[in-house]
Amino acid sequence: MKKDRASGPRGSRIKIPMSFVKSLDLDKSHVVRVNQGKRNLSIESAAAVVDLFNAKGETVSIFDVLPFLNKFKPYFCQGCEKG
Numbered sequence: 001m002k003k004d005r006a007s008g009p010r011g012s013r014i015k016i017p018m019s020f021v022k023s024l025d026l027d028k029s030h031v032v033r034v035n036q037g038k039r040n041l042s043i044e045s046a047a048a049v050v051d052l053f054n055a056k057g058e059t060v061s062i063f064d065v066l067p068f069l070n071k072f073k074p075y076f077c078q079g080c081e082k083g
Contacts, residue, residue: 013037014064020052040066 015035021028024045033039041049046065053060063070 013067014049014053014060016041016049016065020049023052024048040068 013034016024016031018028018031021031024031026041026045030039034041043066046062049065050060050062063073
């Protein structure tokens with residue numbers, strides 16, 4: 001399934017469906033601005049979005065929701081086996 005992506009000044013990210021707004025306990029206008037790339041979600045809200053996508057059967061990572069974290073990927077798993 002192709003992921004719907006929005007892009008903005010903070011990079012390409014997954015668009016958050018408006019059906020998730022109530023579950024996230026966020027304002028609709030905030031989610032719209034996140035989808036436009038003008039705002040970011042908190043880590044807690046981003047983790048909730050990942051859980052909601054996974055419950056829907058779509059595989060999404062925190063890096064898809066918060067693309068600015070990509071620069072920190074090498075630090076998340078230092079010393080892990082490469083495979």
